[in-house]
Amino acid sequence: MxxxxxxxxxxxxxxxxxxxxxxxxxxxxxxxxxxxxxxxxxxxxxxxxxxxxxxxxxxxxxxxxxxxxxxxxxxxxxxxxxxxxxxxxxxxxxxxxxxxxxxxxxxxxxxxxxxxxxxxxxxxxxxxxxxxxxxxxxxxxxxxxxxxxxxxxxxxxxxxxxxxxxxxxLSDRQPVADGLRNALQPHLSDLCSDCQRRINENVLRVIDCKNKNCGKIVDQIPSPVDFxxxxxxxxxxxxxxxxxxxxxxxxxxxxxxxxxxxxxxxxxxxxxxxxxxxxxxxxxxxxxxxxxxxxxxxxxxxxxxxxxxxxxxxxxxxxxQFVPSDGIWLISLGEKALIENMKIARKLREKGLRCGMDLEVKSMKAQMRKANKARVKKVIICGEDEMAKGILLVKDMNEGSQEELSLEDVIRDA
RNA sequence: GUGAUUGUAGCUCAGUUGGUUAGAGCGCCUGAUUGUGGUUCAGGAGGCCGCGGGUUCAAAUCCCGUCUUUCACCCCA
Missing domain, CATH: 3.30.930.10 (Bira Bifunctional Protein; Domain 2)
Incomplete structure (x- = not known):
């Protein structure tokens, strides 16, 4: 930065x-x-x-x-x-x-x-x-x-x-404080300077002092619970x-x-x-x-x-371990396919599917790379051929296999 | 508040005793004959060297200030 x-x-x-x-x-x-x-x-x-x-x-x-x-x-x-x-x-x-x-x-x-x-x-x-x-x-x-x-x-x-x-x-507070003070009194000079101050302000703090010497003294006296x-x-x-x-x-x-x-x-x-x-x-x-x-x-x-x-x-x-890793990536080959995919994406999202696509015309290679990075399970390829045949080419990213499906099939499978 | 510590590319970091166009790896982008990702190869883009001041012919490099990072004290989750 x-x-x-x-x-x-x-x-x-x-x-x-x-x-x-x-x-x-x-x-x-x-x-x-x-x-x-x-x-x-x-x-x-x-x-x-x-x-x-x-x-x-x-x-x-x-x-x-x-x-x-x-x-x-x-x-x-x-x-x-x-x-x-x-x-x-x-x-x-x-x-x-x-x-x-x-x-x-x-x-x-x-x-x-x-x-x-x-x-x-x-x-x-x-x-x-x-x-x-x-x-x-x-x-x-x-x-x-x-x-x-x-x-x-x-x-x-x-x-x-x-x-x-x-x-x-609440009624235990005073007896505890008094008890601890009395118990610590004989060791007063061996306590660290902080604890010498704490003994009056907040005795309980002496109990969890990190100073080794204070720790030893605290081990010798009764615990707060005892009072x-x-x-x-x-x-x-x-x-x-x-x-x-x-x-x-x-x-x-x-x-x-x-x-x-x-x-x-x-x-x-x-x-x-x-x-x-x-x-x-x-x-x-x-x-x-x-x-x-x-x-x-x-x-x-x-x-x-x-x-x-x-x-x-x-x-x-x-x-x-918690990266989202399901979902679909739409690949558009050409301007017309881009618009078609906008329509398909909307339908998939209405079904609650995570779905992404490039919003400008790019090479197929670039789009596949993006799909890979997005960790989607499936890629839908839409180009002139598919639009002419009225189908979608669906590729499974893990297995590498492809099949021709209708939009309804895709929604049902996902 | 006290005492240390850090800052250079998106990320992790090099950068010699001050010396010319500041480097690497990873990542990113583009390509490797038609419309196929991860691997490989080639090319490319990308830097207020935290910020401000000072010293010097010359500062990423030295000095001062400031902001920030990390850590400890204190305390807390």
């Missing part, structure tokens, strides 16, 4: 042939599966009031504080491009009253985060996600994880790992037990930390080795989102489509 005039913005990309075939496969199979699980599609606007995200994702989270595209519009309103799908979805469902409190919706949509691009991280990226509202129920969480695992299977992804943990109930109530631990056990019965393998990881404020109870993450530093292809959890005086409880997940695609490619699922 020589000139920047033709480039999209930093961290954003155009998606076309050939990758688009993979995207289409992913979206088609997702829609089909969601319908099997009784989820309906919901499309919310990309742009929302800033407060929608501040309140549900959390005012102090990095996503809100430093990653959002937010701005003041001409009317002086504070707006933001959505950095994730849950907040807008819940905003919508909360407005639907009672039926919104017991709904199942899915979305496939672009999200925006103004970060420095990196492997598996774009400024405009795409998520497929679901939200199922309703009071906390371990079976709902299990079903949600099962759906997600099923989806990965449909796409043909292998080698992914589901890690699960819990954040407990939670009996009920919270029981809830997680039920989720894991149910999944086991359903034949779904998950790995309990008490050190799993999810950054968004709205999570309560079950949280999980799906990772894949092909990814690099950003190794999570998906994340999910149960949440309780406050909107006005209402708290909307639910469970949901989001998967990063770009990350799913790099994972798929690493296990041999690539775009060229």
């Amino acid at each position: 020589a000139s920047s005039e033709f480039q999209p913005l930093q961290g954003m990309s155009d998606i076309g042939v050939p990758e688009i075939w993979l995207w289409q496969m992913i979206e088609q199979r997702a829609r089909t599966l969601f319908s099997c699980y009784n989820y309906e599609e919901l499309r919310t606007p990309s742009l929302e009031k800033l407060s929608v995200f501040k309140r549900s994702i959390g005012d102090t989270t990095d996503v809100v504080q430093k990653e959002m595209y937010s701005f003041i519009d001409r009317g002086g309103r504070e707006l933001a491009l959505r950095p994730e799908g849950t907040a807008g979805t819940i905003r919508h469902l909360a407005g639907r009253g009672e039926e919104g409190l017991n709904a199942r919706v899915f979305y496939i949509a672009p999200m925006f985060r103004c970060e420095r691009p990196q492997a598996g991280r774009k400024r405009q990226f795409h998520q497929v996600g679901v939200e199922a509202t309703g009071v906390p129920n371990p079976l709902a969480d299990a079903e949600c994880i099962a759906l997600q695992q099923h989806l990965l299977e449909e796409w043909g992804l292998t080698g992914s790992k589901i890690q699960i943990s819990t954040r407990g109930e 939670m109530s009996e009920e919270s631990r029981q809830y997680l056990d039920t989720v894991i037990h149910t999944l086991k019965k359903m034949g779904i393998e998950v790995e309990l990881n008490p050190k799993l930390v999810r950054g968004l404020d709205y999570y309560v109870h079950t949280v999980w993450e799906i990772t894949h080795g092909a990814l690099g530093a950003q190794n999570a292809i998906a994340g999910g959890g149960r949440y309780e989102i406050a909107l006005g005086k209402k708290g909307v409880p639910g469970v949901g997940f989001a998967m990063g489509m770009e990350r799913v695609i790099t994972s798929l490619e690493s296990c041999g699922v690539t775009a060229d």
Whole structure:
């Protein structure tokens, strides 16, 4: 790409042939599966009031504080491009009253985060996600994880790992934070400088610090789950037990930390080795989102489509496997045949057949080459002889055989 | 936001210590006696050397800025 005039913005990309075939496969199979699980599609606007995200994702989270595209519009309103799908979805469902409190919706949509691009991280990226509202129920969480695992299977992804943990109930937060702080206090001087700061701001972050030294210390102290109530631990056990019965393998990881404020109870993450530093292809959890005086409880997940695609490619699922390869190419020998073929093409397309042709007179050789590139199954040759005889010469591109057929025969065979 | 890294044909990339008309492979187009693709052979088209400035007799090559690529930190999907 020589000139920047033709480039999209930093961290954003155009998606076309050939990758688009993979995207289409992913979206088609997702829609089909969601319908099997009784989820309906919901499309919310990309742009929302800033407060929608501040309140549900959390005012102090990095996503809100430093990653959002937010701005003041001409009317002086504070707006933001959505950095994730849950907040807008819940905003919508909360407005639907009672039926919104017991709904199942899915979305496939672009999200925006103004970060420095990196492997598996774009400024405009795409998520497929679901939200199922309703009071906390371990079976709902299990079903949600099962759906997600099923989806990965449909796409043909292998080698992914589901890690699960819990954040407990709201009332568990304080005991967990206090417990961790107390446990870490004796090791304070051995923690990295970031963690010394985190211990006051957000203790949970110490738990998943990548620093080796911090990791060793964290291994010695109790996990967050140990400080939670009996009920919270029981809830997680039920989720894991149910999944086991359903034949779904998950790995309990008490050190799993999810950054968004709205999570309560079950949280999980799906990772894949092909990814690099950003190794999570998906994340999910149960949440309780406050909107006005209402708290909307639910469970949901989001998967990063770009990350799913790099994972798929690493296990041999690539775009060229989904190239359209049926269809017909019309070859016209002479001006009159060109017009005749326009008429035939129209008829074939009315029957739902993929059908292409050159729109100017070219050599037969050139037209055959195009037919080959278009990967069509059959070629119809139309010239003076055929028009005189009132038939079409049909060539099978794989076998190389030719036969004379009527238009009706062609339509029936295809 | 911090630290690295990249930019030359549609694609993947060469391009010597600055030196004349910037190359290759793939792809594309045209042909190899009548109206037949994939293979082969011959020929051809196609470059703001990311952009702007500077140094120099001379810059794809050196310097500065800017945009972009890729990667890591941070955080997340």
